[in-house]
Amino acid sequence: MPYGNTRHEVLIAVFQVRRFPDASGVLREEPELGVLLWQRALDPQVGTWSLPGGQLRNDEDLTTSARRQLAEKVDVRKVAHLEQLSVFSDPDRVPGPRTIASTYLGLIPLTSDPQLPSDTAWHPVSDLPAMSFDHGVMVANAHARLAAKLSYTNIAFGLAPAEFSMSTLRDIYCAALGYEVDATNLQRVLARRNVLTRTGNTAPSGKAGGRPPALYRFTDSRLRVTDEFAALRPPV
Amino acid sequence: MPYGNTRHEVLIAVFQVRRFPDASGVLREEPELGVLLWQRALDPQVGTWSLPGGQLRNDEDLTTSARRQLAEKVDVRKVAHLEQLSVFSDPDRVPGPRTIASTYLGLIPLTSDPQLPSDTAWHPVSDLPAMSFDHGVMVANAHARLAAKLSYTNIAFGLAPAEFSMSTLRDIYCAALGYEVDATNLQRVLARRNVLTRTGNTAPSGKAGGRPPALYRFTDSRLRVTDEFAALRPPV
Numbered sequence: 001m002p003y004g005n006t007r008h009e010v011l012i013a014v015f016q017v018r019r020f021p022d023a024s025g026v027l028r029e030e031p032e033l034g035v036l037l038w039q040r041a042l043d044p045q046v047g048t049w050s051l052p053g054g055q056l057r058n059d060e061d062l063t064t065s066a067r068r069q070l071a072e073k074v075d076v077r078k079v080a081h082l083e084q085l086s087v088f089s090d091p092d093r094v095p096g097p098r099t100i101a102s103t104y105l106g107l108i109p110l111t112s113d114p115q116l117p118s119d120t121a122w123h124p125v126s127d128l129p130a131m132s133f134d135h136g137v138m139v140a141n142a143h144a145r146l147a148a149k150l151s152y153t154n155i156a157f158g159l160a161p162a163e164f165s166m167s168t169l170r171d172i173y174c175a176a177l178g179y180e181v182d183a184t185n186l187q188r189v190l191a192r193r194n195v196l197t198r199t200g201n202t203a204p205s206g207k208a209g210g211r212p213p214a215l216y217r218f219t220d221s222r223l224r225v226t227d228e229f230a231a232l233r234p235p236v
Numbered sequence: 237m238p239y240g241n242t243r244h245e246v247l248i249a250v251f252q253v254r255r256f257p258d259a260s261g262v263l264r265e266e267p268e269l270g271v272l273l274w275q276r277a278l279d280p281q282v283g284t285w286s287l288p289g290g291q292l293r294n295d296e297d298l299t300t301s302a303r304r305q306l307a308e309k310v311d312v313r314k315v316a317h318l319e320q321l322s323v324f325s326d327p328d329r330v331p332g333p334r335t336i337a338s339t340y341l342g343l344i345p346l347t348s349d350p351q352l353p354s355d356t357a358w359h360p361v362s363d364l365p366a367m368s369f370d371h372g373v374m375v376a377n378a379h380a381r382l383a384a385k386l387s388y389t390n391i392a393f394g395l396a397p398a399e400f401s402m403s404t405l406r407d408i409y410c411a412a413l414g415y416e417v418d419a420t421n422l423q424r425v426l427a428r429r430n431v432l433t434r435t436g437n438t439a440p441s442g443k444a445g446g447r448p449p450a451l452y453r454f455t456d457s458r459l460r461v462t463d464e465f466a467a468l469r470p471p472v
Contacts, residue, residue, distance in 0.1 A: 003291045005241035008325075008336055055239045058334065061325040086320050087338050089244075089297040098294065100244055100336075102323050148461055152388045225384055 007099040010065045011053035011135070013085075013142035014076060014106040017159050017175040020124050031110070033175045034122040035139055036074060040132060041119065044095050048132040049123070051103075051139070052076075066104045076114045081107040081158030081223065085142055094133050101134075105142045107158025110172060126178065147177055153225050154195045157218035165203045165213040193226040194219060243335040246301045247289035247371070249321075249378035250312060250342040253395050253411040256360050267346070269411045270358040271375055272310060276368060277355065280331050284368040285359070287339075287375070288312075302340045312350045317343040317394030317459065321378055330369050337370075341378045343394030346408060362414065383413050389461050390431045393454035401439045401449040429462040430455060 014036040019027045037049040052074045056065050062084065070076040088101040108114070116122075123129060125143055128136060149155040150173060159172050170183040190196045197219045202212035250272040255263045273285040288310045292301050298320065306312040324337040344350070352358075359365060361379055364372060385391040386409060395408050406419040426432045433455045438448035 002293045002295070003243075004294050005333075006244050006292070007239075008242050008244070056242070056325070056336075057238045058240050059238070059327055061327065062323055062336075084322050087298055087323060089292070089338075091295055091297065097241075100292075102325075152461065225388065 004098065007097055008056040009053055009099055009101045010056055010062055010069060010104065011051040011101050011138060012066050012070060012082075012104040012106045013051055013139050014070065014074075014079070014108060015125070015142070015146060015159070015176070016108040016112070016122065017110050017172045018122060020122070031171055031175045033125045033143070033178070035125050035128075035142075036076070036116075036120065037123050037129070037131075037135075038074070038117070038120040045132045047130070049129045049135070050132040051135050052120070053101075056102075062102050063104075066106070070106065074114065074116060074120050076106070076108065078108065078112050078114065079106045080109050080221070081105075081155065083223070085138075085145055088134055088138065090134070101138075103138050103142065105145060107146075107155070109161050110159060110164075110168070111161040149223075150176060153223055154218060154220055155223055157221050160218060163199050163201060163215045163217055165215060167213065169216070195226055240334065243333055244292040245289055245335055245337045246292055246298055246305060246340065247287040247337050247374060248302050248306060248318075248340040248342045249287055249375050250306065250310075250315070250344060251361070251378070251382060251395070251412070252344040252348070252358065253346050253408045254358060256358070267407055267411045269361045269379070269414070271361050271364075271378075272312070272352075272356065273359050273365070273367075273371075274310070274353070274356040281368045283366070285365045285371070286368040287371050288356070289337075289340075292338075298338050299340075302342070306342065310350065310352060310356050312342070312344065314344065314348050314350065315342045316345050316457070317341075317391065319459070321374075321381055324370055324374065326370070337374075339374050339378065341381055343382075343391070345397050346395060346400075346404070347397040385459075386412060389459055390454060390456055391459055393457050396454060399435050399437060399451045399453055401451060403449065405452070431462055 016034050017031045018034050019031050022028050036052060038052060039049050040046050053069050066082060070079060083105050085103040085105050088103065091098055125139060128139060156172060159176060160169060166183050166187050170181055170186055173181045173186060196216045199215045199217050201215040203215055205212045252270050253267045254270050255267050258264050272288060274288060275285050276282050289305050302318060306315060319341050321339040321341050327334055361375060364375060392408060395412060396405060402419050402423050406417055406422055409417045409422060432452045435451045435453050437451040439451055441448045
């Protein structure tokens with residue numbers, strides 16, 4: 001029979017910029033982009049690491065399912081941004097009955113620290129453990145989408161705390177992109193596009209002393225394209 | 237039982253910029269964005285118009301399925317660009333067994349004229365007929381995605397002929413966006429982003445005579461983001 005029913009699962013790549021320990025267990029100074037994974041206690045592929053998620057219920061749509069599974073399985077209730085990514089539909093992507101996977105990107109702010117079950121942990125995206133099935137490709141795709149959107153949208157609101165200095169925001173961009181970004185350029189670009197608003201507050205001075213840095217917030221906390229061609233904007 | 241198997245279908249919003257007849261049957265001068273639809277001959281919702289597509293086969297992934305269905309059902313083999321859009325997963329989106337729909341955006345160049353079966357026709361996106369189920373929302377979503385991507389990617393390559401004058405390209409942008417775009421601004425923006433290449437050829441002079449217009453082509457025929465922040469580019 002050429003057409004059959006399939007299972008449908010939802011898998012979420014939840015990213016957070018956070019500090020990870022080095023080989024001797026000391027937290028590194030520079031934060032890195034982390035992804036939330038859980039370790040399989042049973043076969044198939046016992047011991048490999050998987051994205052959180054699971055089967056779609058009969059009474060829910062995909063986005064409802066993604067939120068439910070994050071809340072139930074990893075106690076992540078404070079996702080600042082959640083968006084659908086691509087569907088993985090290779091007929092042989094997992095053993096057993098055919099299962100189509102809809103993937104999501106989830107972002108958690110720097111300052112949030114969700115309680116995790118004992119089988120679940122944050123891993124640096126740059127140094128993933130042995131991943132289950134096609135979950136490694138899913139993480140790479142989600143990371144690529146995040147990096148692309150950092151350049152033409154305000155998506156960093158999902159990774160930033162409510163208020164932040166430009167140097168904190170620079171650290172977030174560097175971690176999410178995986179390369180150095182200049183804080184002055186970043187501020188100039190984001191200001192020109194009206195992405196940031198000054199809160200009027202300042203942070204405590206750093207160790208070096210000096211003028212206390214100004215604090216900012218994202219003007220919007222919903223995704224928008226910040227970067228339309230002036231020539232292509234609709235007439236006002 | 238909370239978890240069940242589902243059917244999975246693929247539906248494609250195929251867009252082309254083309255000229256449509258006015259009320260008296262005469263082709264309008266200005267081209268418009270059209271979408272390819274077929275009319276249901278049977279219930280449910282007999283007489284309404286649907287996006288081309290159908291059920292996923294056991295042996296194919298979603299993109300293979302989208303290409304197969306376009307080739308089989310509407311004889312569209314020359315899709316210049318095909319990309320996955322969102323998944324429609326409301327449990328009650330269609331009557332009968334639960335069916336999840338993965339939607340695609342497909343683009344056909346201005347000059348292409350695929351043979352269509354008798355139940356299939358192009359409709360202006362601005363004036364859709366009575367649509368089946370949630371297919372009207374799918375067309376609106378696909379159009380919104382196309383319009384957004386026109387502003388930060390080279391996606392217009394999928395709608396343009398191999399060689400074109402700037403005035404033809406302007407007509408394509410106007411039709412796809414639904415508002416006027418200035419040809420001089422458009423050329424300046426696309427030149428700055430290295431989206432276009434001059435072919436060295438010229439078009440025949442228009443009715444008004446004058447200098448024959450230069451012809452261009454898209455530098456790339458694969459989607460790319462043309463518009464990364466300079467400040468956020470990776471170091472070379």
